Amino acid sequence: MQEEQIIRTEYSDLMKKSYIDYAMSVIIARALPDVRDGLKPVQRRTLYDMHELGIRYDRPYRKCARIVGDTMGKYHPHGDSSIYEALVVMAQEFKKGMVLVDGHGNFGSIEGDGAAAMRYTEARLAKFTQMAFLKDLDKDVVNFMPNFDETEKEPEVLPVRIPNLLVNGAEGIAVGMATSIPTHNLGEVIDAVKAYMKNDEISTRQLMKYVKGPDFPTGGIVVNKDDLLNIYETGTGKIKLRGKVEVEDMKGGKQRLVITEIPYTMIGAGIGKFLNDVCALVETKKTNDIVDISNQSSKEGIRIVIELKKGADVKNLTNMLYKKTRLEDTFGVNMLAVADGRPETMGLKKIIEHHVDFQFELATRKYKNLLAKELDRKEIQEGLIKACDVIDLIIEILRGSRSVKDAKECLTKGITDNIVFKSKISRKMASMLRFTERQATAILEMRLYKLIGLEIEALMKEHEETLANIARYEDILNNYDSMADVIIEELDAFKKEFAVKRKTVVENAEEAVFEEKKIEEQEIVFLMDRFGYARCVDVPTYERNKEAADSENKYVVNCLNTGKICIFTDGGKMHQLKVLDVPFGKFRDKGQPVDNMSNFDSTQEEIVYLCDAEQMRFSRIFFATKQGMIKQVEGTEFQVSKRTIAATKLQEGDSLVSVAxxxxNKQVVLQTKDGYFLRFPASEVSEKKKGAVGVRGIRLKKNDELEAAYLFDEGTEAKAVYKEKEVVLNRLRIGKRDTQGVKNRG
Incomplete structure (x- = not known):
């Protein structure tokens, strides 16, 4: 029996190699487009499969489920959802510069609605795709490779004739890298390619005379034109995009803002978020100029209407929308693609250079293939023409032959041994024949009607055309300028048939500046019930309903509408809540949960103390914990801008019991769970920083813990309840901090 062989290897080395292999597979074979055809593998395979199924632009639509299933079974062994999603995106005119698939049915909307299930939708190739992406696949212009199970062949790259990487852009997330390429105008990109072919020393700045900048299918305005040169030189940068806003006059001197184009980044859920953001500006009283907002978008295009009050400052409001919502957004550019088998970040010129090299490679292979076919045709035509001149001799050879083999040997080598001739002259002439194998086969397969005079003339004319084609193809293959002219001619044809006007405006716009309306400062009252619902009312409303307000609410705090509320929790945190974020209204309004307006989480924390932030500025704050630790901290330490901070340091297993x-001149009384009470002057409470634990306030017995802390003014009566019995705090004997205290028998 053969011994089992165990190969020992370092685990970290194995993991490193496996992860690198996985990462490269994702980068090269899934997430990033190829610079030559601008397609990811899933897009390339889907388009090729549709081509193979014959779902052309001039044929009926086919169910998307059929396309997806066939692509998955033959070429792309991944989830059907990823294939269908790629198919849908290629059919959405609001995502692609030039749609590659002609969709029939519900393929989603610009507002983020998803496409219908693949069993309902239908698709076929767009004419543009058929002409520019798949036209010469039968001319051996690209290499084919085995599919995943080696039962089919698929192209390594499609023979795309236009710089698709620029025209349709790309988005993809790989391992450790991502690509984000904006869409561009087809006509402009073609002009830039032609300019590069005429002068390969052309600079990026000169290329930008043709490519003005990105051209998004949603239109919009690029407002940082001066940054584009650096972006196109380096391949990375940020493009600032704005939606297009128009002002329309209404009856009664009112106006309305109409958004007719949106930033490309706002496609999908971004439109709904924009509407919510505008509503939030109104609710938080950042603006009082908006009366109503409605989304009137349809298949005809985007139309978001914002109705304004009479006399509203239109320019200031428009700038506010740019600054406070996604009506002005940033498109991050990272022009990363697979070039020569590895990922590379490229500028505009580099991408065009790769494209032009690919076009020359395609043209070279195409015309070599065409030349070979024409040379074969020429050989056969010359044989047929020669045969017509000696057709009587050939007929005599055929009639005198016993087999096709004998006749073929006579035509190609002049062997006449097994052939019966009418005369010695015929035999001698036959022995002089030297047709090629191809010519002999063509002669033997030739039909008699080819001997008609007109047919012979047609053959002569066809031969002349063949000779002209050979001369043309040889000139194209041997002359750079001739090949360049052919490529440019093809590009001009694509531009003439498919190019459209630019949609995105490129300019240098001023920074959006708006004057935020100053809020008039006023005193209000913050109310929060025991369920955590908070609201604010004005002082007169509170005064009128004081008794009900005090009895129904757990916290009642006088504050300024421009201030903040501080929430101290048992976990030792302090959360801040802007008063402006709290709903302001009528006394009987329900309010809003504090959890929704701050970082406070009622499922994991309990409120120990709640106060006005301004109140603490000139105060000292007392802290007491379950383990009996106490301290006082200067209130100014809590004047911070952060929404959440650590209010005090807690030991393991400890929690805050009291904050005040x-x-x-205050007296402090600490009360434990087992009923020990300790009274001492506030002057004995050590002053510490908020990051300190504090000092021991009371000596706790085993399994006992601090349950409550009370502060009262010396000389005043104060009471507390322990085990349903009243305890008069000011009658307790004054002791010293860090002692056991007095046991209350209840």
Whole structure:
């Protein structure tokens, strides 16, 4: 029996190699487009499969489920959803510069609605795709490779005739890298390619005379024109995009803003978010100029209408929308693609250079293939023409032959041994024949009607055309300028048939600046019930309903509408809540949960104390924890801009029990769970920083813990309830901090 062989290897080395293999597979074979055809593998395979199925632009639509299933079974062994999603995107005119698939049915909308299931939708290739992407696949212009199970062949790259990487852009996330290429105008890109072919020393700045900038299918305005040169030179950068806003006059002197184009980045859920953001500006009183907002978009295009109050400052409001919503957004550019088998970030010129090299490679292979076919045709035509001149001799050879083999040997080598001739002259002439194998086969297969005079004339004319084609193809293959002219001629044809006007405006716009309306400062009252719902009312409303407000709410805090509310929790945190974020209204309004307006989480924290942030500025704050630790902290330490901070340091297993404002004339009473009470002056509470644990306030017995802390003014009566019995705090004997205290028998 053969011994089992165990190969020992370092685990980290194995993991490193496996991860690198996986990463390269994702980068090269899934997430990034090829610079030559601008397609990811899933897009390339889907288009090729549709071509193979014969779903052309001039034929009936076919179910998308059929296309997806065939692509998955033959070429792309991944999930059907990824294939269908790629198919859908290639059919959406609001995502692609030039749609590659002609979709029939519900293929989603610009507002983020998904496409219908693949069993309902139908598709076929767009004419542009058929002409520019798949036209010469039968001319051996690209290499084919085996599919995943080696039962089919698929192209390594499609013979795309236009710079698709620029025209349709690309988006993809690989391992450790991502690509984001904006769409461009077909006509402009073609002009740039032609300019490069005429002068390969052309600079990026000169190319940008043709390519003005991105041309998004959603239109919009690029507002940082001066940054584009650097972006196109380096292949990376940020493009600032704005939606197009028009002002329309209404009855009564009112106006409305109409958004007719949106930034490309706002496609999908971004439109709904924009509407919500505008509503939020109104609700938070950032603007009082908006009366109504409605989305009137349809198949004809985007139309979002914002109705304004009479006398509204239109320019200021428009700038506010640019600054506070996604009506002005950033498109991050990273022109990363697979070039020569590896990922590379390229500028505009480099992408065009790769495209032109690919076009010359395609043209070379195409015309070599065409030349070979024409040379074969020429050989056969010359044989047939020669045969027509000696047709009587050939007929005599055929009639005198016993087999096709004998006749063929006579035609190609002049062997006449097994052939019966009418005369010695015929035999001698036959022995002089030297047709090629191809010519002899063509002669033997020739039909008698080819001997008609007109047919012979047609053959002569065809031969002349063949000779002209050979001369033309040889000139194209041997002359750079001739090949360049052919490529340019083809590009001009694509531009003439498929180019459209630019949709995106490129300019240098001023920074959007708006004057935020100053909020008039006023005193209000913050109310929060025991369920955590908070609201604000004005002071007169509170005064009128004081008794109900105090009894129904757990917290009642006087504050300024421009201020903040501080929430201290048992976990030792302090959350800040802007008063402006709290709903302001009528006394009986329900309000909104504090969780929704701050970082406070009622499922994991409990509120220990709640106060006005301004109140703490001139105060000292007292802290007491379950383990009996106490301290006082200057209130100014809590004047911070962060929404959440650590209010105090807690030891393991400890939690906050009490937080309150403290002064020197106060008396402190600490009460434990087991009923020990300790009273001492506030002056004995050590002043510490908020990051300190504090000092021990009371000595706790085993399994006992601090349950409550009380502060009251010396000389005033104060009471507390312990086990349903009243305890008069000011009658307790004054002791010292860090002692056991007095046991209350209940």
């Amino acid at each position: 404002v403290i002064t020197d």
